[in-house]
Amino acid sequence: MELKHALITGFEPFGKPRPSDNRSWETVRQLAGERIVVGDETVLCHCFELPVSYNPVSELVPRLHRGEKYSLVIHCGAGLSGKVEIEQLAHRTGYIKQGNSGEGDVPVGNCVPNYSTPDILRTSVNVDGLRATLATKGWAHVEASQDAGRYLCEFTYYTSLAEAQTTYLGRQLSPPLTLFVHVPPKERDPYDDAELAEIMRDIVR
Numbered sequence: 179m180e181l182k183h184a185l186i187t188g189f190e191p192f193g194k195p196r197p198s199d200n201r202s203w204e205t206v207r208q209l210a211g212e213r214i215v216v217g218d219e220t221v222l223c224h225c226f227e228l229p230v231s232y233n234p235v236s237e238l239v240p241r242l243h244r245g246e247k248y249s250l251v252i253h254c255g256a257g258l259s260g261k262v263e264i265e266q267l268a269h270r271t272g273y274i275k276q277g278n279s280g281e282g283d284v285p286v287g288n289c290v291p292n293y294s295t296p297d298i299l300r301t302s303v304n305v306d307g308l309r310a311t312l313a314t315k316g317w318a319h320v321e322a323s324q325d326a327g328r329y330l331c332e333f334t335y336y337t338s339l340a341e342a343q344t345t346y347l348g349r350q351l352s353p354p355l356t357l358f359v360h361v362p363p364k365e366r367d368p369y370d371d372a373e374l375a376e377i378m379r380d381i382v383r
Contacts, residue, residue, distance in 0.1 A: 179220045184250040184382055185242055185354070186223050189330065192230035192256075192278050201361050201374075202254040203227045208375035214382050221250065221382055228253075230330050231277040232285045236292065239334055243341045248354045251338050252381060255331035257360030260368065262377060263323040264309060265358040267300045268336035275329045290336045299339035303355050308381065317377050319368045326358055334358070357381065 188203030210225040226242060228235055243251075257263050270290045277283035285291060305322045312320045326332035335358040342353035359381065361374055369377065 179215070179218055182216075182219050182221050182249040183246050184214075184221050184223050184252065185246070185248045186225045186252045186254070186378070187228050187239075187242075187334070188225075188254045189228050189230055189256065190278070192330075201256045201364055204371055205361055205374040205378060206254050208371070209378060212379075214379055216383050223382070224248075228330075228334060229278065231279050231283055232273065232330065232333060233283075235330060235334055236285070236290070236337060239337045240292075240341055240345065243338070243345060247351055249352070250382065251342070251354045251356040252378065253331070253334050253338060253358045254378070255327075255334075255358065255360050257362055259360075260319070260362050262317070262320045262362065262369070262374070263360040264305050264320065264381075265301075265326040265332075265335060265360065266305045266322055266324050267298055268326055268332045268339055268358070269328065270295065270297045270299075270336055270340075272328045273333055277330060285333070290333055290340065293337075293340040293344065295340045295343055299336055299343070301339065301356055301358075302353075303357055305357075312377065312380055315380055317380065319362075320377070323360070326360070331358060331360065 188206035346353040
């Protein structure tokens with residue numbers, strides 16, 4: 179079987195008061211090192227916890243991309259609704275909410291640095307088709323979204339989409355399929371942690 183690689187990330191806890199965990203990382207870490215069979219291919223999951231801070235993310239995410247030849251990138255973040263939301267696009271500008279480091283933890287110019295890509299980047303994944311496929315597997319509480327929140331989630335998503343359009347092509351590699359998935363807060367979630375991890379596996383498949 180051909181071995182392919184997936185970059186999958188969640189985030190550290192954030193907010194005031196600071197909670198003890200972040201639902202996104204609690205979901206993602208269940209897949210760490212896992213090999214998922216997809217047809218005649220095996221996908222190895224490389225899982226990382228990201229900081230909720232702009233400068234570190236703008237340095238770490240490109241470094242992760244350049245450290246391996248990924249065919250799939252899935253970022254996962256903590257959402258607010260009672261559904262799993264698959265984001266369709268990300269913006270380069272408009273980041274005014276402070277990260278975990280507090281005052282001053284916003285990007286210069288309130289925008290994603292280092293790229294001259296368009297203000298809006300969209301995933302090449304057919305999100306509506308993916309949502310429909312997940313529904314056939316019993317995951318009814320999944321929807322497509324066009325509002326990733328203009329915080330570290332969307333900042334990270336844009337960075338990865340820009341990397342896919344620039345660095346991979348510069349390395350003469352096919353750009354990875356790139357997605358962002360928001361998982362519901364535990365108190366509003368129709369799924370438990372194990373079920374969320376299984377949804378992520380089905381997205382990989």
